Structures are given as structure tokens and as C-alpha cells.
Amino acid sequence: MYICLEGxxxxxxxxQILLLEEWLNKCGFEVMRVFEPTDSDIGRLIRKMLRDPDATGENFQKTLALLFAADRMVLMDEIEAAEQSGKIVISDRCFxxxxxxxxxxxxxxxxxKFVKIPDMVILLDLDVETALKRCDGKDSFENKAFLEKIRERYLELARKNDFFVINANNGINKICEDIKKVISPKIGRCI
Structure with a gap:
């Protein structure tokens, strides 16, 4: 199973990914955590570019999208191998x-079109003011207007797809319990 947390x-x-991994391990599952961008050469370049003040510009965004797609393709073999060996893959972001x-x-x-679509997408929905308080402010994307636009796009995407939307304004433990309630029926054990 391939689970992605978005937000x-x-x-x-x-x-939440760390808490989810801990819980799934206690349930007897092997877990592989992945994240985008990865630690590959492409992923490190993306991380560097995300800190550029022009990162929200249209052409810059297109370049980042191309790099993310390449980085994602590097990750596909790892995800498929993990799934074939019976592991649950938990991803911090996906396409x-x-x-x-x-x-x-x-x-x-x-x-x-060649990347694997997650079996389950969990959207952690959070109001922008709270999100900004939690961010370190180093990325160009961490500003109110931009995050409001992105949050709305996530919610729209969730409505069009079978995403599970979790209220991330709650406390850490409540969010974790809400995620477990969504995943438990899919894995067939451990509530």
C-alpha cells in the first residue's frame, strides 16, 4: 500500500508521518518513508531552488515542476520494490x-503519467495563519497569499478525488487518531 500525506x-x-510509521510498526507492518523532494542530486537541487526569492515566478515554477517529475521517477523504483516486499510506503507529498x-x-x-498514484491520499487541512506560525519562513512559498491559494487548490483537488481530508488545526494526537481511523479499514487490522 502506498499512502501519501499532502497539505x-x-x-x-x-x-504525522513519523507517528503513522510508529503505529504501523506496532501493528506488525514494515514501513518505508519517502518524501518529495528526495535526497537525490535532483532533490537537493530542488531544495536549493525553493529558497530562491523568485521561486514563485511562473517560469521558475515550470522548471521546478520538471525537476520534481524527474525526482519522482527516481523514487518510483524504490516505492515499487517496497510494495512488492510487502511494505507500506508513506510519502510526504506526491505528484x-x-x-x-x-x-x-x-x-x-x-x-x-508514469508515476505511481498513491492508493490513499490524506490531506492535512490547516488554516493559513496557523501554518505560517509553524513555518520557518525560509521558502518563498511561505507567505499568506500564496498559501491561501494553494490551500484552496488542495481542497478543490480533494473534492474531485477520493482524498481523506483531516482537520490539521486539531492537536497532534487528535490528528493522529483521525488518520488511524481512515487507514484502519484499509489495512484490515490494528485500530
Whole structure:
């Protein structure tokens, strides 16, 4: 099973992924955590570019989308191998992030047509004011107007797809319990 957690910056994806991994391990599952961008050469370049003040510009965004697609393809073999060995893969973001961060995402579906679609997407929805308080402010994307636009795009994407939307304004433990309630029926054990 391939599970992806999505959400705006500061929504708690990293924290919840660690808690989810711990819980799944206690349930007897082997887990592989992945994240986008990865630690590959491409992923490191993306991280560097995300800190550029011009990172929200349209051409810059298209370049990032292309790099994310390449980075994602590097990750596909790892995800497929983990699944074949019976592991549950938990991802911090997937190609849906590229979809919401682009002004014209239509071309991204074609660009990402070879990547694996997660079996389950959990959107951690958080109000922008709280998200900004949680962010370190180093990325160009961590500003109110931009995050509001991205949050709306995530919610729209969730309505069009079978995403599970979790209220990330709650406390860490409540969010974790809400995620477990969504996943438990899919894995067939451990509530």
C-alpha cells in the first residue's frame, strides 16, 4: 500500500508521518518513508531552488515542476520494490503537490503519467495563519497569499478525488487518531 500525506507547508505532514510509521510498526507492518523532494542530486537541487526569492515566478515554477517529475521517477523504483516486499510506503507529498502549486496544471498530468498514484491520499487541512506560525519562513512559498491559494487548490483537488481530508488545526494526537481511523479499514487490522 502506498499512502501519501499532502497539505500546505506547516500542516504537520512530517510529524504525522513519523507517528503513522510508529503505529504501523506496532501493528506488525514494515514501513518505508519517502518524501518529495528526495535526497537525490535532483532533490537537493530542488531544495536549493525553493529558497530562491523568485521561486514563485511562473517560469521558475515550470522548471521546478520538471525537476520534481524527474525526482519522482527516481523514487518510483524504490516505492515499487517496497510494495512488492510487502511494505507500506508513506510519502510526504506526491505528484498532487505539483498539481496544486502550478497555475496551469494540465500539462503536469501528462508529464507525470508514469508515476505511481498513491492508493490513499490524506490531506492535512490547516488554516493559513496557523501554518505560517509553524513555518520557518525560509521558502518563498511561505507567505499568506500564496498559501491561501494553494490551500484552496488542495481542497478543490480533494473534492474531485477520493482524498481523506483531516482537520490539521486539531492537536497532534487528535490528528493522529483521525488518520488511524481512515487507514484502519484499509489495512484490515490494528485500530
Amino acid at each position: 500546505i507547508d506547516g500542516s504537520g505532514k512530517s510529524t 498532487y503537490s505539483s498539481i496544486v502549486y502550478q497555475n496551469d496544471p494540465s500539462w503536469l498530468y501528462e508529464l507525470n
